[in-house]
Amino acid sequence: VLRTTAKRHATPTTAGRVTLRLPYREPFDYDGLLTFLAARAIPGVEAVVDGAYGRTMRLAHGTGTVWLTHAAGHLDCTLSLTDMRDLGSAVSRVRRLMDLDADPGAVGEILGADPLLEAQVRKNPGLRLPGAVDGAEIVTRALVGQQITVAAARTALSALTTALGAPLPTPDGPLTRLFPTPAAIAEQGATVLTGPRRRIASIQTVNAALAA
Secondary structure: OOOEEEEEEOOOHHHHHHHEEEOOOOOOHHHHHHHHHHOOOOOOOOEEEEEEEHHHHHOOOOOEEEEEEEEEEEEEEEEEEEEEEEHHHHHHHHHOOOOOOHHHHHHHHHOOOOOOOHHHHOOOOOOOOOOOOOOOHHHHHHHHHHOHHHHHHHHHHHHHHHHOOOOOEEEOEEEEEEEOOHHHHHHHHHHHHOOHHHHHHHHHHHHHHHHH
16 A cells, blocks of 8 residues: 655655555564664654654665554555655665564574573564664664663764754654764764774774775
8 A cells, every 4th residue: 555745846856755554474573673662762863652663764865754653464654755766775674674574483483492482482472673774874873882771872872963963854753863974973973972982983993984
């Protein structure tokens, strides 16, 4: 099911808002996944509002936002894109973020065969592996989060985004900023990041390589 509204511009690009259903295999532990994402949400980049998850994205031809809500057998997905050529890529990234292509039956069968895991598998059916919409972003988030708490990592990433992340051309409710680019982090990250010098140097080195 697909509904679109688009506005034509003088340029050959088309901005638009698209609502579609993203199916998945049952069972699906949406609440568990939402709790995980909410605890790590970077203000401006991500938001959880009344059971819906939203976030900003930097795409090949522009920027976008996505809002996801849970429904029977699918996620309702609303994408707002500055260029509709990015629709396919945006959907793929969202599916990867929410691990929608997992086969929970096969996962449960294999993990449930382990005596040490069997009880947990029965207790938590439909667990998903949280993914990412941007590879460079998740690498930086992993590096920042080493040897500190989830709350501390969120604080550090929020400061980094406030200082170096670009604002969205058009805010979408609480979604107002993009996660910083690797180039921005490589060039200016040391002015914002705190902690051990070696960790900061590692973050900058990795982002310089990604930018190159």
